[in-house]
Structure formats: C-alpha cells, structure tokens
Amino acid sequence: MVTFLLSLCPKKAENVTINLFASNGNPDIFLKTCAVADDCKITRQEIKRYLDLNEYPANFIDSSHEVGNDKIIFTHNNSTCTTRDLNSNNKLCLYLITVYVNSNYNTNNEDIRFMLTVSLED
Numbered sequence: 001m002v003t004f005l006l007s008l009c010p011k012k013a014e015n016v017t018i019n020l021f022a023s024n025g026n027p028d029i030f031l032k033t034c035a036v037a038d039d040c041k042i043t044r045q046e047i048k049r050y051l052d053l054n055e056y057p058a059n060f061i062d063s064s065h066e067v068g069n070d071k072i073i074f075t076h077n078n079s080t081c082t083t084r085d086l087n088s089n090n091k092l093c094l095y096l097i098t099v100y101v102n103s104n105y106n107t108n109n110e111d112i113r114f115m116l117t118v119s120l121e122d
Helices: 044-053
Strands: 002-008 014-024 027-034 060-064 070-076 091-101 113-121
Touching (some): 014 027, 027 070, 044 091
Antiparallel strands (some): 014 070, 014 113, 027 060
C-alpha cells in the first residue's frame, strides 16, 4: 500500500482526474479527504471492510478497482476545504490517494509497477 497526499487550493471548482496505469500487477486506487495532513491516513482494514462489506471509511470519496488501469474523476470545490495554508491563509483541500494491491488478484508475489497521474480541468 502506497499513499500520496494531494493538496489543492484553486479559487474555483475544478474537475480532478486521477489515473492509475498498471504496467505490472493489478493495483487499485482509493480516495478520501483529510482535515489535517498529520492525521491523513487509511488502513488496510478500512480498505478490506470497504471491499468485503461495502463499509465506507471516514471522508471517503471514491475508489476504482478495475482489472488493469483505474480512474477516479471528482469535482474539487474550494468552498468545502477545511484546512488553512499557513503561508497564505488560503483554504487548502487535502486528498489522500492510496494505491492498494488486492492480494486476491495478485497471488504470485509479483512486483507491482504503476504510474499515477493527476490532472485538473476547469
């Protein structure tokens, strides 16, 4: 499991596209918001409960667990941000992107290789 912290502070709503291109293995992506960076995390247990029982983790936005490449598209809106940027006092939105390997589909202990891209469009 690998996590990435995405921070956004644009002045207007934007569509955000997260693409996960798998070159080896079958990783999945999960996305949630966070109020503060120090407490921005997701556990394997939360992901497993979501996959097995459809229980959503706190602040969950979306996930993609297709075979092969995955994509999440969501609208970022600055009005919903809760964190303040210490340098500018602007609102800051924090998003946790988690790349997760589901052991049910990767059973031969192969190396997982992927490329993750994030693009913004207004």
